[in-house]
Amino acid sequence: MATWTWFHRFGSPPFVYRIAGRCAPWFGAGAVLCIAYGLFGGLVLAPPDYQQKDAFRIVYVHAPAAWLSLSCYTTMAVAAFVGLVWRIKVAHAVASALAPVGASFAFVCLATGSLWGRPMWGTWWEWDARLTSQLILLFLYLGYMALRSAHDDLQRADRASAVLAVVGVVNVPIIHYSVYWWNSLHQGATVMKADKPSMPAEMLVPLLVMFLGFTLFQLWVLCTRLRAEILERERNARWLREEIQEGA
Template sequence: MSERGIQWFRFTAPANFYDLAGRLIPWFAALTIALFAAGLYLGLVVAPPDYQQGDSYRIIYIHVPTAWMGMFLYVLMAIYAAIGLIWRIKMAEVMAKAIAPTGALFTFLALWTGALWGRPTWGVYWVWDARLTSMLLLLFLYLGYMALHAAIDDRQRASNASAVLAMVGVVNVPIIYFSVHWWNTLHQGASITVTDAPTMAMIMFVTLMIMVLAAWMYSIAVVLARARVELLERERNARWVQERLEGGKT
């Protein structure tokens, strides 16, 4: 066995993941704080009020990042769940399970901030239009995934059953995204697309992107931290856990 060269398989081994994640988390946490500080300052203080919506539009700086994260994280969770189900990779199962609560949280926040933005702009907190309803379904998919995991005692069976749920539910994500095109919705269409220039002022766009990045960094830090705890729980009797306890580096 050669000691040289990069051993890619190493990073799937629980002990190596545990150490690597432990080293990465402080960096992502620092980036989260810096980006949120910059984004909040720009969004709440520097950016001017909207000429139609006044200051209520400022909710966009958390509404869009939380909605995007809710959707991205679901796709990521489904991919990890599929990898875990097909190739029996333990770390993929751990990652899928670690993503779910953060994804659910962001989805809830997207609905919450959407309701509080809907009231001053549309006059209502909630309507059963396609965008809002499919987003609510996403929240229920997350909650269903977590409930299924918690309801089955046998870890492997819990992992398999919830992986199937995660994979089936992924069809909802394109439905959310395209809902504003496919149906007549009260919710507006996309202001930011890959193909066209954004239909908003530059300062607003830049601020929004900073907040999106901040939400990404937060998600990575928290998911890695939760994956480490999940791993400790699964492997609490393993030798590598005991070694790290004795060495004092946990």
């Protein structure tokens, strides 16, 4: 029983509001440090790639953005599912706060991929399987946000968009593999060689640090957005008034 009581508190808006406020600066500081080191290591310390020269360095932004756009969607769907099944308001707030973050990462991933494609493939856009499935992921995010904004009633918006997020997350692997299947039929997978030489440590370490930094950055943004979301949802609650008066 005792083990469950601490868990239950994550369903209460005041508790989450305070925890998010307390964690946000730590995540923020960690993100700034990691990204600063990762950028320095990736852009200055790492040697240029023997094939792609300096163009490969965009990977330090591109790959973490791609990873976060996917993980945001999964987290969003899990939060939506939790909110749908156990009717936890905070879970819906998490899903709602995450959607624009994930959509931005998907967009950054597409934009950097396109920038990299210009010198490497000689074109801004290639119907590559990875780019295409990333584009569809962006569409999924846009659909989710559109559905949310189309409802006036907050509770209904929460629950309807939660159903969509769950349907979407079941579909993501199907879409992903069908796009790969389609792509392998239409053009050989020549774009990225499968037998890539493994990265030397001075290239890999900054990349891993960037992954960590982007994840911390996402948590930082999530905490901040979640607080804003709770502020808006609980604007008539007494605890919030007391909390704000205390802080002032």
